Amino acid sequence: MSNKSKQVPTVAYSESAIRNNLSITEYCRTSMAALSGCTAGYASKMFASKIFNLNVIKTVTPIIRRCLNVQSHQIPKAHFTPLANYWIYQQNDKIKTPPTISNSIDLPNGLTWVPPLIEPAGILDEIIAPSTETSETPKEAHRMLIIRRKKMKKHKLKKLRKRMKFVYAKRRQRREMKKEKAFQAVLITQCKEAEKFSAEQYVEDKLNKLHEIVIPRYWKGKKYPEFIIRQKMGLPPK
Missing domain, CATH: 1.20.1270 (Substrate Binding Domain Of Dnak; Chain:A; Domain 2)
Structure with missing residues (x-):
């Protein structure tokens, strides 16, 4: 083999x-x-x-x-076409038939019987509102009202300052300008007086004041007019 x-x-x-x-x-x-x-x-x-x-x-x-037979059960291929803009909602273009309208009306909450609407037979009494003319009713929480009033004043003042901010700034600027002008006027007058100062005249005034005769108001214990005292002192009349 x-x-x-x-x-x-x-x-x-x-x-x-x-x-x-x-x-x-x-x-x-x-x-x-x-x-x-x-x-x-x-x-x-x-x-x-x-x-x-x-x-x-x-x-x-x-x-x-x-x-080796090739003919076998093959799974059908699924073709997927991706959307161009997948984040945008794609509206369904299919025509929808109107839903059927049911004529039956069900009661809410599973009720089976509804009581009939009947108006009351008796006449209702009139309701009178309390009058606001008399001030006999005491004020309640008066301390809270005081606190509220203070807070409202503070709030309104804050709003006023915020609203009138530029107006107040303009007033303040005008006030400061007026003070500055008055101060500058005083400085100008002082500068002018300094320009007019003369040393010779100053010395002469001081010497005249030094040699000036002081006339007393009393003469030998008695009060006399100035011209009588000048006569008794032998001075020329003024």
């Missing part, structure tokens, strides 16, 4: 056999037939083994064809 006759044909149980609904028993039968044919071929002659090999090939080829 040659090495070629010793080779045992083997068939793998692939997924294609499962897809073609080939049962395990059928697969085992075919494989066992192939194996038995091979063992019988070992004992027979060379010619018989060649013929047997042809039969084995004939039995194995349909199995291989079924295994």
